[in-house]
Amino acid sequence: MNPARQARVASALKRYSVAAYVTGVWLLLLCVEMVFDHLILDNPPDWFMYIGMAHGFFFMVYLIMTLDLGTKARWKPIKWLTTCLAGTIPFLSFVVEARRRHEVQKTFNFS
Numbered sequence: 001m002n003p004a005r006q007a008r009v010a011s012a013l014k015r016y017s018v019a020a021y022v023t024g025v026w027l028l029l030l031c032v033e034m035v036f037d038h039l040i041l042d043n044p045p046d047w048f049m050y051i052g053m054a055h056g057f058f059f060m061v062y063l064i065m066t067l068d069l070g071t072k073a074r075w076k077p078i079k080w081l082t083t084c085l086a087g088t089i090p091f092l093s094f095v096v097e098a099r100r101r102h103e104v105q106k107t108f109n110f111s
Contacts, residue, residue: 005072006108012069013104019058019065020097023087026055031090062087073104 033051037044063084070080086096104110 001108006110009069009072009104009108010110012065012072013101013110016065016069017097017101019062020087020093023055023058023062024091024093024097026051026058027087027090027093030055059087062093069100069104073107 029051033044033048037048066080066083066087069075070083075083083096083100086092
């Protein structure tokens with residue numbers, strides 16, 4: 001395998017992993033915020049709206065990092081799609097990130 005390609009994939013994998021974790025954390029915070037906003041608090045604080053905005057921003061970064069890794073690792077479109085959708089379901093981004101990391105490490109012989 002081409003060492004330059006391996007280096008590009010390794011770099012993209014690191015960026016994807018960070019983006020997946022950050023997106024997952026913000027999605028969990030958004031879920032907690034929604035429970036408080038709609039079920040517990042009658043008048044939620046104004047700063048609650050920033051949680052959704054932050055998750056939206058980090059989700060866009062996650063999509064870009066997923067497409068970057070998918071392009072460099074030459075994934076099929078269905079793998080791109082399922083990986084992108086994992087950022088919309090609580091806890092799934094962590095599970096899919098671990099699975100994709102393992103697949104890429106095995107495919108490209110990373111330690």
